[in-house]
Amino acid sequence: MSHSQSSRTALLWHIGVWALFALVIVVLPYIFTSSSSISMMSQMGVFIIFALSYNMLLGQAGMLSFGHAVYFGLGGFFTLHAIRAVNDEVWQFPLELMPLVGGVGGLAFGIIFGSISTRRAGVTFAMITLGIGSMVESSANMFTDFFGGESGISGNRVTDVTLFGFSYGPSIEVYYLIGAWTVMAAVAMYLLTKTPLGRISNAVRDNPERAQFVGYNTTIARFIQFSLSGFFAGIAGGLFAIMFEIMTAPNVGLVQSGAVLLMTFIGGVGLFFGPIIGAVLVTYMHTALSGFSEGWILYFGLMFVFMVMYAPGGIAGVIYAHAAPWRAGLLWRLLPSYLLVLLPALLAIAGLVAVVEMGYQLSLAYDPSSPIDLFYMQINATSLWSWLVALLGLAVGIAGVLATARVVRARWAGVNRSMQATGAKT
Amino acid sequence: MSDALKLANVHKRFGETPIIRGVDLAVAPGERHAIIGPNGAGKSTLFNLISGRYTPSEGEIALHGKRISGLAPHQINRRGLSRSFQITNLFQNMTVFENLRCSLLWAQGYKYSFWHLVGRQTALNEAAEQWLERLGLSARRDVPASLLTYAEQRTLEIGTTIAGGADVILLDEPTAGMGLAERDHTMAMISEVTQDKTLLMVEHDMGVVFELADRISVLVYGQIIASDTPEAIRANAAVQEAYLGEAH
Numbered sequence: 001m002s003h004s005q006s007s008r009t010a011l012l013w014h015i016g017v018w019a020l021f022a023l024v025i026v027v028l029p030y031i032f033t034s035s036s037s038i039s040m041m042s043q044m045g046v047f048i049i050f051a052l053s054y055n056m057l058l059g060q061a062g063m064l065s066f067g068h069a070v071y072f073g074l075g076g077f078f079t080l081h082a083i084r085a086v087n088d089e090v091w092q093f094p095l096e097l098m099p100l101v102g103g104v105g106g107l108a109f110g111i112i113f114g115s116i117s118t119r120r121a122g123v124t125f126a127m128i129t130l131g132i133g134s135m136v137e138s139s140a141n142m143f144t145d146f147f148g149g150e151s152g153i154s155g156n157r158v159t160d161v162t163l164f165g166f167s168y169g170p171s172i173e174v175y176y177l178i179g180a181w182t183v184m185a186a187v188a189m190y191l192l193t194k195t196p197l198g199r200i201s202n203a204v205r206d207n208p209e210r211a212q213f214v215g216y217n218t219t220i221a222r223f224i225q226f227s228l229s230g231f232f233a234g235i236a237g238g239l240f241a242i243m244f245e246i247m248t249a250p251n252v253g254l255v256q257s258g259a260v261l262l263m264t265f266i267g268g269v270g271l272f273f274g275p276i277i278g279a280v281l282v283t284y285m286h287t288a289l290s291g292f293s294e295g296w297i298l299y300f301g302l303m304f305v306f307m308v309m310y311a312p313g314g315i316a317g318v319i320y321a322h323a324a325p326w327r328a329g330l331l332w333r334l335l336p337s338y339l340l341v342l343l344p345a346l347l348a349i350a351g352l353v354a355v356v357e358m359g360y361q362l363s364l365a366y367d368p369s370s371p372i373d374l375f376y377m378q379i380n381a382t383s384l385w386s387w388l389v390a391l392l393g394l395a396v397g398i399a400g401v402l403a404t405a406r407v408v409r410a411r412w413a414g415v416n417r418s419m420q421a422t423g424a425k426t
Numbered sequence: 427m428s429d430a431l432k433l434a435n436v437h438k439r440f441g442e443t444p445i446i447r448g449v450d451l452a453v454a455p456g457e458r459h460a461i462i463g464p465n466g467a468g469k470s471t472l473f474n475l476i477s478g479r480y481t482p483s484e485g486e487i488a489l490h491g492k493r494i495s496g497l498a499p500h501q502i503n504r505r506g507l508s509r510s511f512q513i514t515n516l517f518q519n520m521t522v523f524e525n526l527r528c529s530l531l532w533a534q535g536y537k538y539s540f541w542h543l544v545g546r547q548t549a550l551n552e553a554a555e556q557w558l559e560r561l562g563l564s565a566r567r568d569v570p571a572s573l574l575t576y577a578e579q580r581t582l583e584i585g586t587t588i589a590g591g592a593d594v595i596l597l598d599e600p601t602a603g604m605g606l607a608e609r610d611h612t613m614a615m616i617s618e619v620t621q622d623k624t625l626l627m628v629e630h631d632m633g634v635v636f637e638l639a640d641r642i643s644v645l646v647y648g649q650i651i652a653s654d655t656p657e658a659i660r661a662n663a664a665v666q667e668a669y670l671g672e673a674h
């Protein structure tokens with residue numbers, strides 16, 4: 001039948017995409033060779049797993065958690081304790097499999113805390129996860145043997161107990177270890193979406209009531225999904241521990257939980273690959289911006305607010321919205337209008353950045369009149385002219401964006417009309 | 427042989443307001459039983475009580491002789507009772523095919539499995555494809571439920587209810603809002619797919635009711651005032667007065 005044939009093409013297509021994903025991971029260090037790039041890309045792998053595990057909750061099951069770092073962080077602590085045990089020669093376990101220790105730890109606590117939080121859905125669930133998150137974070141002060149107090153705990157990942165002939169001292173070896181786990185975990189989480197549990201999680205997200213009337217206990221479905229999500233978060237935490245060789249209390253904390261929510265949302269919760277984009281982008285911006293500016297969290301916040309308001313499907317959603325025009329061969333009608341918005345948008349962003357940086361300079365700098373290097377210029381925060389120019393750029397930029405956005409909307413309307421006329425699938 | 431469905435002195439109050447006021451009802455296995463009654467009589471509330479969405483304030487409900495009142499909806503569904511909704515209640519973001527497949531998962535024993543890939547379960551997928559055909563929705567297989575026409579959504583609502591293989595089916599106004607041709611088509615489809623099943627149906631259209639039902643119960647202001655064959659109901663003076671008279 002044609003169905004089995006089309007499912008075979010679908011299978012090949014899937015294998016192809018994942019092979020490409022793996023290939024990119026293998027090749028990247030040959031392109032970006034500096035040690036800071038290797039370190040950043042390693043972090044991207046860790047956060048890809050973490051964000052995908054978070055999306056098992058938010059995107060796939062409609063569960064908004066404010067405490068997902070609990071499973072990530074605890075997984076990291078368990079892994080590091082296991083590594084220390086091997087350091088102390090009281091245990092033998094290969095480093096390559098250490099993330100599994102984190103996974104089991106994340107799973108165990110996912111089961112424990114999930115059995116409480118998944119009894120409720122919606123806002124109540126979100127509040128419970130917030131409570132558990134702050135509880136675990138503050139309990140780090142009580143259980144100092146486990147969390148290591150202020151200084152955290154550290155270990156040496158070069159345990160000399162390995163499966164393959166690597167020491168995992170050099171960061172490139174750690175990169176490939178993380179890369180291998182990233183591919184395995186991402187494929188596993190992808191396949192999970194294709195299982196009865198994955199389908200029912202979607203059903204519970206869309207319409208929990210109907211799910212009950214086709215025989216499902218929605219609490220149990222959410223609970224199992226939550227626990228498995230804890231498992232993958234724990235694996236991410238384990239890799240984080242291997243990479244940094246230190247874990248501290250904030251790793252289980254609310255800020256970390258907020259960060260994974262941010263990444264996942266910016267990437268896009270509605271499509272499987274959304275969180276991958278989010279993790280890569282946010283990690284990159286974090287690394288690039290935090291070195292550049294005190295205000296990077298503010299920029300993040302603005303970007304997040306902007307996405308929530310104008311692109312709730314995240315970057316993946318924006319990409320996906322262009323799939324239909326692309327198939328219909330109409331993308332060329334949209335792109336010029338985007339270029340038109342881009343110019344005033346860049347001006348607005350430049351104005352905004354200048355205002356923010358000057359603001360920080362005035363309130364934080366030892367000498368506020370010392371010049372700031374920005375856009376290959378030197379700007380003085382105490383000069384009225386700088387402020388006027390920056391604010392003018394911001395205002396003109398925003399006005400320009402508002403004006404040109406109309407063109408984009410008109411183009412979209414035209415494209416939609418053409419697609420409807422030709423009966424193309426939207 | 428025990429009744430497929432039996433209600434004994436069932437009451438439901440919302441706060442102080444009595445909505446269902448002592449309903450007794452017995453539906454024999456294989457029977458097609460219609461419930462008619464004016465708007466607000468409590469027909470949907472009765473369905474909500476039977477299917478576990480609400481628990482009765484008083485009284486008992488039994489399925490095949492076993493008590494089900496007090497059980498959760500999923501437990502009642504697993505015992506072989508399935509229901510549709512007056513207001514379409516689908517998995518809106520899922521395709522037609524996915525909706526049907528989801529309603530087959532528990533019935534086919536997959537439970538919460540995370541070690542089967544649904545795409546590779548031949549029997550499951552064939553069953554879902556067959557339902558697509560029986561419902562006449564094959565051409566709309568990959569369309570999200572939210573983008574279906576109203577009549578298609580109603581059809582899928584019925585399909586989702588019946589596909590899981592429950593032997594007692596509750597349909598709440600399955601053809602409400604449909605045009606005449608669609609209604610005839612849907613009723614023929616319901617009649618076909620509920621062969622050998624026990625059917626309890628709320629319906630406003632008298633033509634449909636008198637044609638399909640073996641028995642009819644008339645619910646007025648939370649009480650059943652008559653329960654009999656279509657001919658007897660048509661002749662019943664109290665029913666004429668309370669309901670049929672009012673409707674014409």
Ligand SMILES: Nc1ncnc2c1ncn2[C@@H]1O[C@H](COP(=O)(O)OP(=O)(O)OP(=O)(O)O)[C@@H](O)[C@H]1O
Binds near residue numbers: 465470
């Ligand atoms: N959850 C609830 N809380 C309070 N009152 C309710 C609730 N559900 C139903 N009612 C009330 O119970 C009465 C019966 O409602 P129900 O929906 O069962 O009527 P119905 O016979 O199905 O009417 P229709 O023919 O319009 O569908 C109505 O007055 C309604 O307002």
Ligand SMILES: [Mg+2]
Binds near residue numbers: 469470471
């Ligand atoms: Mg009703």
